[in-house]
Amino acid sequence: MTSYTEAFQDIPGTTVFDIHRSRLGYHLNMFCMSLLKVENRESFKANERAYLESVPMTEEQRQAVMDRDYARMISLGGNIYFLGKLSAADGVAFGDMVASMTEGLKEDYARMMSVGGRSIEGNRSKSER
Amino acid sequence: MTSYTEAFQDIPGTTVFDIHRSRLGYHLNMFCMSLLKVENRESFKANERAYLESVPMTEEQRQAVMDRDYARMISLGGNIYFLGKLSAADGVAFGDMVASMTEGLKEDYARMMSVGGRSIEGNRSKSER
């Protein structure tokens, strides 16, 4: 029997924020949430490492934040709406942050979107590919 | 047709914390909730009236609080678990606060409870009385 969470794993290039990922990414996401407050953004920017060390996340998660590696943050339990607060704190547009997670260049992504977005064909199922 | 909230009104000496009472008593109850914090208790005790005026409750509610008239607070939308924070802030035992809402003396209440509590007979229904 395929469990509820396993069923999503057949979908390529997609990470569903399920109960396992929520536990994994709890502190990473709550760190991002803390950036909604201007005083927290300032203290984060003043010393990123020190701020990150005050949050009980893993060293891998801290490094991914330092690197602004959003694809990695997703793989470590990040949720896009939380991560969006980190990119916004950097003044980065949400769409550019999203584009950074795809394989192509940012310009390729913009071009793809302007002509109707990524096609569903070939993107439904890993087994179908 | 008797509505859900009306059906309770046949029960004598009883105020159900329904949707109407919750709206009525919102700020009164949230004031009581604020007393969970020691700094709020101190500033309330230092100047009760000033503290109460900083909360958008009605003047009647403020007066009932000043008078520690718990029966009145219930009639103005108070909920017992919230009001219990006010009595506790005064160092009054919860049971004594409860007893203060009944018609008899505090001693009568204690005696009644020690022999099995208030009887249900004659206390089920206003219409049955």
Added chain:
Amino acid sequence: MAKIIAGVATSHIPNIGVALDTGKAGDPQWKPVFEGYDYSKKWIADKKPDVVILVYNDHASAFSLELIPTFAIGCANEFQPAQTVWGPRPVPVVKGHPELAWHIAQSTILDEFDMTVVNRMDVDHGLTVPLSLMFGQPDDWPCKVIPLAVNVVQFPPPTGNRCYSLGKAIRKAVETFDEDLKVMIWGTGGMSHQLQGARAGLINAEFDKQFLDKLSADPEALARLSHVDYVREAGSEGIELIMWLIMRGALDTEAHEIYRFHYGVPVSNTALGHMILENPRS
């Protein structure tokens, strides 16, 4: 008695709010988007709802991971536009309808929906962008709004069927409210979009079109769509579409589709869809 006169479905894409708030609504990129709502603006000015039950989701604004309600109904007098890193949207405060909201809460809980009642909640683009699309930029929103926040961020969200059933229970609640009110219900979010991973940017126009068709003509079939189907076909954030089923469930099965706008070009990362459904004899 109160009555649900119509339902509105619409995407709630945040950049639409940004475009409007920064005076770019007339730019070539944005003009066709807003024009798609010209009919709707006239329609709603004519219909003049007293209250809109606005089904939306919070995007880590009012709720974090500390507390995740499946269904939260806003019973407060008002709701402030939510803080974001860029600041709150410069839009009017949202005025609630506490009497009706509490009545819906009571009625649906007695009908065995396990609602969370919220008396303090800021509302993000999920709620305010639909208001902007339908009402433009007034000094005050022209009607009361009851926010109904649905969890679609943390999986599992409610099933599509549960959303559809909640719609029916909301209708019953509205129809037992003892005041003459013209009520609308809006379902927001979607359409297809995926905001993360190597598949980010997914748009499935064919799925979206079929979804609109079924929303109009065969909502019961839609209510059986599984979470995996949504994510597979409409992208990880396309799951927002389940919220449209709450709106649809609150209408007559035979509600008339009187307007549809399905924009071919993704707006930022998201396919835009919009529909108006009217109850017969409303």
Added chain:
Amino acid sequence: MAKIIAGVATSHIPNIGVALDTGKAGDPQWKPVFEGYDYSKKWIADKKPDVVILVYNDHASAFSLELIPTFAIGCANEFQPAQTVWGPRPVPVVKGHPELAWHIAQSTILDEFDMTVVNRMDVDHGLTVPLSLMFGQPDDWPCKVIPLAVNVVQFPPPTGNRCYSLGKAIRKAVETFDEDLKVMIWGTGGMSHQLQGARAGLINAEFDKQFLDKLSADPEALARLSHVDYVREAGSEGIELIMWLIMRGALDTEAHEIYRFHYGVPVSNTALGHMILENPRS
């Protein structure tokens, strides 16, 4: 696989906690109360549950009127004893079982229960007094605890029938959890009491006895009892008894009553009742 081996019902009267915490458990007033749990302490030391799903209600401790979830399941690693004006109870931190709690949340949401997931929640006497009654005063609680907070403060609470159904859904969730765990479920609160108004002090021993009888032998009949009946017969705060139905729904219909304690004298303002039910073959 995980398995629900037994259910426990018990009042969660705050003064019992105070008596224990202040060293008065041996006083003549309190001795018979604690003696009523002597059997239960031995029984549970023998049964050694890995996890207790503890159904209780918050009394304006973790939740105020700002946000009122009908059902909130605690998925955190731990839960601190809640602050009160008198200070928090001097009891051990409550350790959760996040894996099972999240699994129950997922399973019940997919079964169309509209759970609120909580990852940060302090727990008041409603949760800690039952632990004290069953386990005494250990340095650490001897098992993991999953708090399940039910709204019974703001009317309407969930129906009795909804509580009973949730119990069944919880059982299904536990039985699909892929780890060998001995799980108990406790329903707490009650029995008859009324803490406000001219009728304060109401105790209805006959109703309580019948409730215990039916809880044991005819829970389906109990699940049909209306909110008005609870308030009328068991007092405004006697409504807490609906929480016992969640426990009961999670057990076999034929569960055996192996212990009962119904104390004749109200403890502070509340009638005390306690029951242990075991699933056959557990």
